[in-house]
Structures are given as structure tokens and as C-alpha cells.
Amino acid sequence: MMRLAGVLLVLESGSPPADDAAELLAGVSAVAAPGVPGTLSVFGDSALVVAAGRVRDRVLAPVIGAARMGAGRIVAFAHTGYFDGAALGAADTGRFVANAVRWAAGREDPRVGVLRAEGLLRHLRGAGFDVEALPSRDWWMSLDRFRVVCLPGNAPEGNAAREALGRFVSGGGGLLWTECGWGWLQLHPGRTLPEDHPGNRLMAAAGMVWSDGTAGPTGDGVIRAGAPRLAHAALALEWVLQGPERPDPAGAAQAEATLLEAARAVPPGDRFLLPRLRALREGGTEIPVPGRPLRGIRGRVVLALEVRELECRPAESIRAHPAAEAFPGAVPAGAPRVRRTVPVDLKIPGWHGTGLYAAPGDRLAVRIPESAAGTGLQVRIGCHTDRLWHHEGWARVPSICRRWPLDRSPAVVASPFGGLLYIEVPPRRGPGVVEVSIEGAVESPWYRLGATSAAEWREVRSRPGPWAELETAKIVVTVPSERVRDLEDPGDLMRFWDRVLDACADLAARPRERERPERIVADVQISAGYMHSGYPVMTHLDAVEDMIRLDRLKQGPWGLLHELGHNHQSGDWTFEGAGEVTVNLFTRYVQDTVCGIPRAKWRHTGEAAMKALRAHLAAGAPFERWKADPFLALTMYDQLQEAFGWEAFRKVFAEYRSLGAGERPRTDAEKRDQWLVRFSRAVGRNLGPFFEAWGVPTSEGARASVAALPVWFPVGFPASRRTP
Numbered sequence: 001m002m003r004l005a006g007v008l009l010v011l012e013s014g015s016p017p018a019d020d021a022a023e024l025l026a027g028v029s030a031v032a033a034p035g036v037p038g039t040l041s042v043f044g045d046s047a048l049v050v051a052a053g054r055v056r057d058r059v060l061a062p063v064i065g066a067a068r069m070g071a072g073r074i075v076a077f078a079h080t081g082y083f084d085g086a087a088l089g090a091a092d093t094g095r096f097v098a099n100a101v102r103w104a105a106g107r108e109d110p111r112v113g114v115l116r117a118e119g120l121l122r123h124l125r126g127a128g129f130d131v132e133a134l135p136s137r138d139w140w141m142s143l144d145r146f147r148v149v150c151l152p153g154n155a156p157e158g159n160a161a162r163e164a165l166g167r168f169v170s171g172g173g174g175l176l177w178t179e180c181g182w183g184w185l186q187l188h189p190g191r192t193l194p195e196d197h198p199g200n201r202l203m204a205a206a207g208m209v210w211s212d213g214t215a216g217p218t219g220d221g222v223i224r225a226g227a228p229r230l231a232h233a234a235l236a237l238e239w240v241l242q243g244p245e246r247p248d249p250a251g252a253a254q255a256e257a258t259l260l261e262a263a264r265a266v267p268p269g270d271r272f273l274l275p276r277l278r279a280l281r282e283g284g285t286e287i288p289v290p291g292r293p294l295r296g297i298r299g300r301v302v303l304a305l306e307v308r309e310l311e312c313r314p315a316e317s318i319r320a321h322p323a324a325e326a327f328p329g330a331v332p333a334g335a336p337r338v339r340r341t342v343p344v345d346l347k348i349p350g351w352h353g354t355g356l357y358a359a360p361g362d363r364l365a366v367r368i369p370e371s372a373a374g375t376g377l378q379v380r381i382g383c384h385t386d387r388l389w390h391h392e393g394w395a396r397v398p399s400i401c402r403r404w405p406l407d408r409s410p411a412v413v414a415s416p417f418g419g420l421l422y423i424e425v426p427p428r429r430g431p432g433v434v435e436v437s438i439e440g441a442v443e444s445p446w447y448r449l450g451a452t453s454a455a456e457w458r459e460v461r462s463r464p465g466p467w468a469e470l471e472t473a474k475i476v477v478t479v480p481s482e483r484v485r486d487l488e489d490p491g492d493l494m495r496f497w498d499r500v501l502d503a504c505a506d507l508a509a510r511p512r513e514r515e516r517p518e519r520i521v522a523d524v525q526i527s528a529g530y531m532h533s534g535y536p537v538m539t540h541l542d543a544v545e546d547m548i549r550l551d552r553l554k555q556g557p558w559g560l561l562h563e564l565g566h567n568h569q570s571g572d573w574t575f576e577g578a579g580e581v582t583v584n585l586f587t588r589y590v591q592d593t594v595c596g597i598p599r600a601k602w603r604h605t606g607e608a609a610m611k612a613l614r615a616h617l618a619a620g621a622p623f624e625r626w627k628a629d630p631f632l633a634l635t636m637y638d639q640l641q642e643a644f645g646w647e648a649f650r651k652v653f654a655e656y657r658s659l660g661a662g663e664r665p666r667t668d669a670e671k672r673d674q675w676l677v678r679f680s681r682a683v684g685r686n687l688g689p690f691f692e693a694w695g696v697p698t699s700e701g702a703r704a705s706v707a708a709l710p711v712w713f714p715v716g717f718p719a720s721r722r723t724p
Contacts, residue, residue, distance in 0.1 A: 021226075023103050024050055024066055024075070024096070030222040031064065032090035034081025037215050037223070038180040040065045041258075041265035043233035043273045044207010050075070050096075052227035053215025056390060058250045059257045060231055061215045063223055064096075066103070067206035070170030074206050075100040077178040078215070080152055085119035091222040097176070098127045101148050104174025110147035115139050120150055140164035143173065153179020153199040153210060166202050177203070181210035181265075189424075190378060190403045194267040195312050204267045207234075211265035213389075230254040233262035237276055240297055253392075256297045260389055263304040268312060277305055289326045290524045293393030300394065307399055310416050315404070320361030321416035327396040327524050328384060328419055329466030329480070331359040331442050336464075339439040344377070346429040350516040350535065351380060351422040353476065355446030356438055357465030360418035365410040367437040375434065376426040377406040382419030383467070383478050383519075386527040386538050395525040406436075420444060420467050420478070444468055445481050447490045449498070454489035461485055470494055470548065474501040474514055477547045478521040478536070484548060493550045499594050500553075500561070507589045507646065508568040509654035518567060520547060520560065531559045533566030556591035558603060572656045572664055575671035577627025581634050588638070589646060604631040605638060610716075617718055621695030636694050639714040644683045652682045673702035685712035693717070 031051055040062040042049050047067035052060035063078040081087050088094045101124065102108055114121045115134040124131040134142060134149065140161040143149060149168070156162040169175050181193050193200055193212055200209040218224045230236045236255040244251060259277070266273050280302050288294035294303065310318065324330065342354045358364055358381045366379050382401030389398045400417040403424065423436050444465025447457055449472040461468070461484050468481040470490050475497045484490075502512045519536030522544050526532060531539040539547075539559065546557035565586030574582045591597040599605060604612075612632050616625060626633050641649065655678055656664075665671040672691075676698045680687045688703035689711050 020066060020068075020103065021048055021050070024099050025225045026099055028092040028096045028099065028225050030091040030219075030224050031096050032082065032087040032093045033063075033215075033217040033221060033223045034079050034084065034087040035180075036079075036182075037063045038078035038182050039063060039211045039213035039215050039261065040076055040078050040208060041211045041233055041262045042067075042208050042231070043262055043266060043270075045234070045272070047207040047232070049227035049231045051223050051225050052218070052231045053223045054218050055213065055215055055257060058253045060218070060228060060254065061211075061213055061257065061261060062227065062231055063215050065208045066100070067203075067208045069203075069206035071172040072169035072174060073104045073106065074169060074175045074177060074203060074208070075104055076153075076203065076208055076210070077176070078210060079180045080178045080183075082178050083114075083117040083120040083150065083152075085122065088119060088123045092225070094123055094127070096225075097123065098129075100176055101129060101150075101174070104176060105147045106172075106174070107147070110174065111145065113139075113142065113146040113149040115149070115151050115155055117150060117152070140168075143168040146173070148174035148176065150176040151178075153177055154184060154197070156198045156202065158198075162198055162202055166205075169202075179210045181212045182214055184210070185212055190405050192312055194265060194308065200267060204270060207272065209265050209267065211261050213261055228254055231258055233258050233266075233273055236262075237273065241276075252297065256300065257390075259297065259301045260304045263301050264308045264389070268309070274305075277301060281305075285322075287323045287326065288394040288396055290395045293395045293525075295393045303394075303397065304389070307397060311399070311402065315363055315412045315414040318361060318363070318414040318416050320359075320418075321397070323397045324360035324417040328382070328400065328417060331357065331418065331466065332464045335359070335442045337362070337440050338443055339437065340441070340443075341435050341437045342423065344423045344425065344434045344436050346375065346425055346432045346434060348516050349425050349427045349429065351383075351424055351519065353446060353469050353471060354421050354423065354436075354438060354441075355444055355460075355463075355469075356421045356441035357444040357467065358413070358415050358418050358421050359442050360416060361414065362418075362440055363412055363414045364421070364438060364440040365412055366406060367410045367439075368406050368434055370409065372434045373407060373409065375406075375429060377434065377436075378424040378426075379404045379406060379411060379413045380422040380424050381413060381415040382417065383422070383521045383536065384419070384523050385521075385536070386523060386525075388525055388527060390527075391525070396523075410439075418466075420465070420469065445484050447471065447494070449473075449491065449494040454491065457489060461487060471517065472498050473517060474498050474512075475517050476519045476536075478519065479544045479548055480522070480541070483544050487548060490548070493548065493553065496550060496553055496594075500564070500590050503590045503594045504564055504568045504586050507586055507650060507653065508570070509650055509657050510568070518564060520563075522547065531563045533563040535567075537563040537567070539563070554595055556587070556595040556597050558587060561587040561590050570653070570656060571671075572659070573653065573671065573675055575675070576668045577623070578633065580630040581637065584630070584634050585637060585641075585649060588641070589649075593646070599642070602638075604634065609635040609638065614718065616695070617693070621693065623695045623697055626695055636696070639717075640679065640683075640687075643712070643714055648679065648683050652678050655682070669697075669699065672696060672698050677702050677705055680706040680709060683712075685709055687712060689713070690717075 042062050042065045049062040050064040053063045055061045066075045112129050112131040113134045156165050236258040286299035344352045380403045387399050404413045442465050443463040445461045445463050445468035447470045468484045470477050472494050505512045521536040522541050526538040546552045565583040665674045686706045686709040
């Protein structure tokens with residue numbers, strides 16, 4: 001047993017050698033956390049977790065691992081930024097990388113080859129290594145000249161490179177390897193890390209692979225060296241099978257998170273961990289049900305393993321999963337399967353609805369013209385995109401969507417869980433319309449403003465698919481079909497939704513005509529919060545009435561407007577602490593200009609707001625308090641709006657949109673300064689003293705630039721807090 005940087009690392013029988021950890025971490029207490037680090041799954045006998053980042057309270061995940069493979073050694077990093085100069089200069093990262101090169105080489109003076117990493121090349125030369133840049137093309141043909149090579153994770157694309165690298169490491173070579181699993185998945189839609197990532201297909205033999213999670217710092221913006229023993233999947237499984245001697249909630253949380261990651265990340269050919277995980281299936285598969293979430297390590301690991309295996313299966317071997325009936329729902333027995341041709345406008349990126357539903361386990365044939373084979377189109381089944389692996393209880397299967405590339409025609413697609421069917425268009429595809437033929441699907445309720453008449457809707461709303469969509473060119477809302485069966489003509493509702501979206505665009509100084517419509521999807525459980533922004537905005541089922549009832553929508557539902565506001569925010573005028581503040585300018589604006597809700601009925605205004613302001617001022621107006629209380633901070637913006645109107649905000653936001661790249665604020669301090677100066681000039685008042693009174697810091701230079709304007713404070717602002 002040893003202690004590294006305050007983190008307990010237990011090395012027992014069957015664990016990686018203690019001297020490997022000691023050699024790698026000599027003089028190292030913490031490493032950088034570049035960008036949003038990904039994660040690794042570490043599970044082999046000779047593999048160890050070198051550093052682990054925070055996933056959530058009490059749970060860490062590997063971000064750097066090391067393993068022996070044949071006669072060679074590998075150090076893997078879960079972010080490509082670890083080879084950049086900024087990361088190498090942070091904490092002890094530079095020293096760790098030098099340690100890793102020596103450890104991977106098994107000696108002090110290795111010759112090192114570096115591929116496409118100038119920052120690393122300079123760092124290693126500065127550290128005294130004999131280092132050389134690898135050729136950009138056919139780099140694998142030069143491996144015999146080096147003892148250690150440093151690569152980006154997806155470098156060995158193609159069998160020749162992968163086989164050459166495998167021989168190099170197995171024969172005694174050292175390898176430092178960077179990759180970000182979640183980033184790779186974004187760049188390779190429809191592919192999986194266990195089956196398709198070229199690095200994982202090689203590195204799995206060492207008992208270590210990149211996975212799709214994210215991790216963050218464990219203190220002061222860095223990741224401390226070392227790791228809990230249960231961050232190693234094999235040790236976590238042993239702990240679960242043996243059972244702890246006494247209740248250990250922290251250990252259980254760590255072991256469960258580690259095993260869930262491994263169940264989804266370890267490639268199917270693994271002969272060490274997967275057979276032992278599959279043995280947990282002897283008790284059967286437990287099904288998550290809304291209202292009765294699935295909890296417990298064994299049941300969740302078994303389901304995770306099952307989902308991962310389903311994600312890797314071809315459509316021809318997919319069958320309906322028993323969990324589909326609970327969510328997203330069963331298709332009625334005898335529902336007719338149809339063939340439809342849907343036009344897809346290539347100018348509009350993102351999801352294109354079809355009004356069709358893939359029943360769980362059904363195989364569908366999707367055909368496109370031969371001329372469209374290279375356009376990057378994909379088929380998506382399912383709109384419930386949130387992945388729930390990190391939750392302590394699952395109300396549904398954590399991952400139920402799947403995509404297929406339309407690189408051949410016909411493409412056969414299927415889902416064990418079923419879902420609405422979409423054609424996805426990649427960004428910047430260009431003009432043109434593609435006719436897509438879909439065979440074998442079930443019709444779902446689908447209303448399109450301007451295309452579906454009231455009479456047609458009365459027939460369409462009874463279609464058997466369990467999920468429905470109401471659509472305009474500006475927004476699509478997705479809800480359970482049972483909730484729209486009695487909905488009369490949705491025309492007025494969807495025209496009002498368009499007014500909401502136009503208002504958001506107006507305030508943000510964007511064109512009303514959108515590149516693609518916003519989407520809001522209701523779900524039984526989502527990845528974070530009560531709702532969250534994105535494409536799509538995700539919300540719980542209790543928001544459905546606000547989405548589809550005009551009388552409810554006219555009341556200006558705070559949550560839905562808030563999340564749409566996030567989709568219209570700009571980082572240029574949103575500094576630290578204001579992320580949950582400036583978003584509500586859009587909520588306020590829609591409630592005011594579209595819903596007609598008087599200011600007296602706005603949330604957190606009047607005496608409640610003034611009471612909070614007085615308490616803030618009495619405490620000395622600390623900026624940390626301002627940043628921690630979104631409604632307190634919103635009062636500051638409310639005072640500006642009440643005095644100068646919405647036109648001032650529209651004017652300033654339009655000014656930001658017109659800025660060139662060199663004019664945009666780069667730091668948080670610059671964001672505060674520009675907000676002060678631009679708003680002051682827009683309204684012709686010196687707001688510097690007002691910002692100071694609120695405790696929002698700005699620079700002396702920024703305040704001086706507007707000092708010639710008349711000083712302004714809102715009526716009723718406490719006189720004792722005013723400064724000349």
C-alpha cells in the first residue's frame with residue numbers, strides 16, 4: 001500500500017506493479033486538465049490508473065493510464081491537449097511526460113519520435129531527449145528508428161499502420177498516446193469506440209481503452225496524481241463479487257461507475273474482464289421502469305453490458321428489447337407498416353422528421369438516389385438523446401438512440417427500443433433536395449404548420465406511433481402521442497411558438513429565418529437538471545402541457561423559455577457568473593413582448609428583489625455573492641431594462657454580432673469591460689459607478705472611457721451605495 005499526492009493507491013496481488021507507479025509519478029503531484037478531458041477504462045493485469053479526474057461527487061475516472069503490452073509499454077492520455085505546450089507547462093505535466101517517456105522506453109536515453117505535436121517536440125528537446133518529428137505520411141514505416149513514439153490516438157488509420165504499431169510495441173517499443181473518446185465519437189457519428197476506434201482495437205490487448213465519459217479537475221484546476229484502487233475495473237469487479245466487509249457507499253459509487261464505464265468500453269474480443277462481467281447475467285436482466293428506477297450495481301452493469309452489445313450489432317440481428325414497452329413505448333399490435341418517400345432539403349442541417357416510427361426490433365429499408373450516396377446523410381432512430389449512465393437510478397434504459405450512415409442503398413436499420421425516425425443532414429451540405437424512401441415503419445402523429453390542414457390533423461393525430469411531433473420552420477416539439485389525441489387544430493399554438501422564437505431572435509439580433517428549427521423533446525428522465533438546453537432542448541414529461549396547450553404557453557412557462565434563452569445566449573456578453581442570468585433576458589423579453597405579462601408579475605421583482613439588493617449592498621456588494629445568486633444579478637439587468645428599454649439591449653447585442661474576430665473579448669475581464677463600455681455608450685450614460693455599486697469589477701481604463709457621460713443610477717437605488 002502506498003500514498004501518492006494524498007490519494008490512496010492500493011497495489012495488491014493481481015494489481016499492476018508498484019514500481020511502475022512509483023517510476024511514472026516520481027516528483028509528480030498533479031497534472032493538467034486540458035479542455036474537457038475524456039476518460040479511460042483500465043482493466044488489464046499489468047495496467048494501472050496513473051491519474052483520475054472527477055466525474056461527480058465521490059467518483060473519479062481514469063484520465064491517464066499505463067500498461068505493459070508484450071515486451072513494450074504504453075501510456076495513454078484521455079485528451080489530445082496533453083501534448084500541447086500549455087498543458088505541458090501546467091502543474092507537473094511536463095515532468096510526468098518526461099517520466100513517461102523514460103518508463104515507456106525502459107531506459108534513460110531513448111530516441112523519441114513525435115507525430116504532429118510541435119509543443120511536445122519542443123518540450124522533449126528542452127528536457128534533453130533525442131527527439132525527431134515523424135513524417136506526416138507513412139510514419140509507421142519509420143518506427144524501427146525509435147525506442148518511443150508519441151502519437152495522437154486515431155493515427156493508425158488502416159491495417160498497415162495498426163499492424164506496424166502493434167509489432168513495434170509488442171516487440172519492446174514504448175508508446176505515448178493521446179485521444180479524447182467523446183470527441184472522437186462526435187467526429188465519427190454512427191461508430192463506436194469499442195468496435196471502431198483504431199487505437200482501441202490495438203490497445204485493448206494491454207487492458208486499457210479510451211471510453212466516452214468526461215472528467216474534470218480534482219482541485220485548483222488540475223488533476224491530482226494517483227487514483228483510488230476501485231478506478232481499476234478488474235479490482236472494482238473483485239470488490240463487488242467479494243462484497244465489502246462493511247457498508248461503504250463511497251466505494252460502491254466508485255466501483256459502480258468504473259464497471260459501468262468498462263461494460264460499455266471494453267471491446268467484444270476481451271478475454272479477461274468481459275467473461276467475468278457476463279457471469280453477472282446469471283440472475284437475468286432487470287428492466288428500468290418509469291416510477292421504479294433501476295438501482296444496484298449488478299443490475300445496472302448487466303444492462304450496460306447488454307446495451308453496449310446491442311449498439312454493436314448489425315440491424316439484421318436486432319430484436320425488440322423488453323424495456324422498450326416501458327419506454328419509449330410499444331407500437332400497438334397490428335399497426336400497419338408503410339412505405340413513404342420523404343423529401344429532405346440539404347440546405348437545412350440537423351434532424352429532418354419523417355412522421356414515421358421504427359417499432360422495436362423491426363428492420364426498415366431506407367433508400368436514397370445513387371447521386372446522394374456521398375452527401376453524408378444518416379438515419380436516426382430515436383429522439384431521446386440524453387445518456388443517463390451517470391445517474392444513480394435509471395427510469396429508462398440509459399441510451400436508446402442509434403444512427404446509421406446512408407452510405408449504401410438500401411440501408412437496413414433497426415432499434416431494439418424503437419423511436420421516431422429522422423434523416424440527419426450534416427452542416428454546410430449545400431442546396432438540393434433528396435428523395436428518401438423508407439419501408440417498414442409505422443406512421444406517427446405529425447403536424448407541420450402550413451402543410452397539415454385542420455381536417456388532415458384530425459386523422460393524423462390518431463396514427464399509432466407512440467410519439468408525436470408538432471413542427472414549424474422555427475421549432476419542433478416532441479411529445480407522447482397520447483397527449484395529442486384530443487388536441488384540436490394546432491395551428492394557433494404553433495404560430496404562437498413561432499412568435500416566441502422570433503422574439504428570441506429579435507433580442508439576440510439574429511435573423512428570424514433560422515438555419516434549422518429549435519427542438520424540444522420530453523423525456524421520462526434527462527441527463528441533467530429539470531430541463532437543459534441544446535439540440536434538442538430536453539425536458540421532463542410534466543412540461544408537455546406547456547408545450548402543446550396554447551393557454552399554458554401564453555403564460556410564459558419559465559423553464560422552456562429559459563432553455564431556449566440558453567440557445568440564443570452569446571459568450572461575448574456573458575461573463576463568469578452571468579450564465580444563468582443573461583439567459584433570463586430572453587425569458588423576460590418573451591413574457592413581456594409576446595405573452596403580455598406585466599412587469600409586476602415577473603418572477604423576482606418588486607420588494608423581493610429590492611430586499612435582496614439591500615442585503616447585498618449591506619454585505620459590501622461582494623462579486624462572489626452576485627455570481628452565486630442568479631436572481632440577485634438579474635435585478636441589475638432588470639434595472640437597466642426598466643430605465644432604457646429592450647431597444648438598448650437589442651442595439652448592444654447587434655453591435656456584438658458585428659464585431660470582427662480581433663474585436664471580441666477574450667478574457668472574462670474584457671467581457672465585463674466591454675459590457676460596461678458598450679452599454680454605457682448605447683444609452684449615453686456613465687454606468688461605471690452603477691457597476692461599482694453592484695460589485696461587478698471593471699478596469700479603470702474602461703470606466704475612464706465613459707467618464708464624460710452623465711452618471712446614472714436607477715430611481716430608488718440606495719443613496720449610501722452611490723459613488724461619484
